[in-house]
Amino acid sequence: MIENKTDIKSGSNLEKLLRSGQFAVTAELGPPRGADRSVIEKKAALLKGYGDAFNITDCQTAVVRMSSIAAGRIVLDAGLEPIIQMTCRDRNRIAIQSDLLGAAALGAKNLLCLTGDHQKFGDHPMAKGVFDIDSIQLIQMVKILRDEKKFQSGQELKASEPRFFIGAAENPFADPFKFRAIRLAKKIAAGADFIQTQIIYNVKRFKEWMKMVTDMGLHEKTFILAGVAPLKSAGMAKHMKHNVPGMDVPDEVMDRMTAASAVKKGKEEGIRICLEVIEQIRELKGIAGVHIMAVEWEDAVPEIVQQARLYPRPMV
Amino acid sequence: MIVASSKPFQEIKQMLSGFKKVCVLGCGSCVTICHTGGEKQVIELAAQLRLSAKLEGREVEVIEDSTLRQCEWEFIEDIREVIQDCDAVLSIACGIGVQYMAERFPKIRVFPGLNTTFMGGPTEQGIFWERCAGCGNCILGTTGGLCPVSRCAKSLLNGPCGGSQNGKCEVSQETPCVWHQIYDQLDTQRLLATMETIVPPKDWTTGMENHPRKMILEHLVMKK
Ligand code: SF4
Numbered sequence A: 001m002i003e004n005k006t007d008i009k010s011g012s013n014l015e016k017l018l019r020s021g022q023f024a025v026t027a028e029l030g031p032p033r034g035a036d037r038s039v040i041e042k043k044a045a046l047l048k049g050y051g052d053a054f055n056i057t058d059c060q061t062a063v064v065r066m067s068s069i070a071a072g073r074i075v076l077d078a079g080l081e082p083i084i085q086m087t088c089r090d091r092n093r094i095a096i097q098s099d100l101l102g103a104a105a106l107g108a109k110n111l112l113c114l115t116g117d118h119q120k121f122g123d124h125p126m127a128k129g130v131f132d133i134d135s136i137q138l139i140q141m142v143k144i145l146r147d148e149k150k151f152q153s154g155q156e157l158k159a160s161e162p163r164f165f166i167g168a169a170e171n172p173f174a175d176p177f178k179f180r181a182i183r184l185a186k187k188i189a190a191g192a193d194f195i196q197t198q199i200i201y202n203v204k205r206f207k208e209w210m211k212m213v214t215d216m217g218l219h220e221k222t223f224i225l226a227g228v229a230p231l232k233s234a235g236m237a238k239h240m241k242h243n244v245p246g247m248d249v250p251d252e253v254m255d256r257m258t259a260a261s262a263v264k265k266g267k268e269e270g271i272r273i274c275l276e277v278i279e280q281i282r283e284l285k286g287i288a289g290v291h292i293m294a295v296e297w298e299d300a301v302p303e304i305v306q307q308a309r310l311y312p313r314p315m316v
Numbered sequence B: 001m002i003v004a005s006s007k008p009f010q011e012i013k014q015m016l017s018g019f020k021k022v023c024v025l026g027c028g029s030c031v032t033i034c035h036t037g038g039e040k041q042v043i044e045l046a047a048q049l050r051l052s053a054k055l056e057g058r059e060v061e062v063i064e065d066s067t068l069r070q071c072e073w074e075f076i077e078d079i080r081e082v083i084q085d086c087d088a089v090l091s092i093a094c095g096i097g098v099q100y101m102a103e104r105f106p107k108i109r110v111f112p113g114l115n116t117t118f119m120g121g122p123t124e125q126g127i128f129w130e131r132c133a134g135c136g137n138c139i140l141g142t143t144g145g146l147c148p149v150s151r152c153a154k155s156l157l158n159g160p161c162g163g164s165q166n167g168k169c170e171v172s173q174e175t176p177c178v179w180h181q182i183y184d185q186l187d188t189q190r191l192l193a194t195m196e197t198i199v200p201p202k203d204w205t206t207g208m209e210n211h212p213r214k215m216i217l218e219h220l221v222m223k224k
């Protein structure tokens, strides 16, 4: 049973909250494209109290930004709990494990394991992608480090082990559709304690996926946080639909954003749609929380959390 | 086969500038099949070099030759006489052929006329795709005969990533997602359960990351 409180793996706030059976809220905090810590401190001040833990992205879309681990420590100093994102694009297994030890030593307790966006999308498309391991192998590596105190090579970790509450992503909107629940099962078997899904705009397809997931009993083996994100404008919706891999923005959402943008009410409509999605999925069987990705629009988060009646956040 | 594309003529011209007698040397194997390094391309490239020299008022002698395989000592030995008074060779073999030439004829400058791109083959007239990355530890037996190491943009081993949509790879609409293809293939073969198993991190010691690699056939090695 995942609700077993004695099963605590990392002792993170997010873990305790989820294991206590409460509905969790996570949000995204993107590190800056510079060395200025005050940018993070400002975002942290804005988000404080409006989520249980905050994803610190790892050079998202393959664009150079401040290290997720360093930014995570700054977030921790500001009194928020970080979820360190870790991709396989820029580091081999040696560098990843080294960073895991460092992140744990700096106080990080949540880790989201990703393969990472291809370097082609970023600001250094000429870079050599690493991809020594994939996200599923990364999850397994983090779990074995934690639970068996062994490095990926099989060598024993003789000092303190990094203890993370292990997260993974899954995209119900990618293909082949039937494989998407199997892939989730693989991630859980590899050691994913919690899942954050791709941004949901197509609620119908998300429900179909959740049905497969619950039929397989996967929701009993991990905590699933549904990903949501407010759209800002018709332009952003278009960009999401056509340029962001693995995104599914249905025509109905496109139409609503186009109409609203025409009368300069894009932001309001975007938040409204986001709230509607939250409303439709929060009661679904197997949903343990929401993950709000307001990329470079962090100030939308407090409004969404409040309006969704998810504020104040419970103390654990 | 090894697939190689032609270098831009400007680059070739620049590499060869200042040389008085140049041999354009083709290779009769892989690059002939990809229409970039065969006898026909030798003739074309030599003509192009002569023409540009003439237009620019330079005195250059360009000779032409080809061998069946530039990557074997026996075959390139035949060329010794042809190139002996050349001061440069433009090899339009793959990078292996260029190196065999450079190693065997150290006094002559050897230049590459092609960019060696990948191991693959033509899938239709004029279209070539990568098929193998030479990882040294072939897993095709478990992937329905399709290679994710060379054909998945991220060399994933545990199935399609979250960017796979409508059978296309997230990095390009022109590229099929090989994991989607593997899925369909295993489905046809009633072997989908294979995709449920977690494939552990690959041992790359046999792969490109550990070059230069070497293969020894004990039974053929002559005892010293
Ligand atoms: S698995 Fe390795 S050896 Fe086999 S085709 Fe792919 S890259 Fe080549």
Ligand code: SF4
Pocket: B151, B152, B153, B154, B155, B156, B159, B160, B161, B162, B163, B164, B165, B168, B169, B170, B171, B176, B177, B178, B179, B180
């Ligand atoms: S879309 Fe398919 S081929 Fe492209 S990176 Fe993802 S899994 Fe690999």
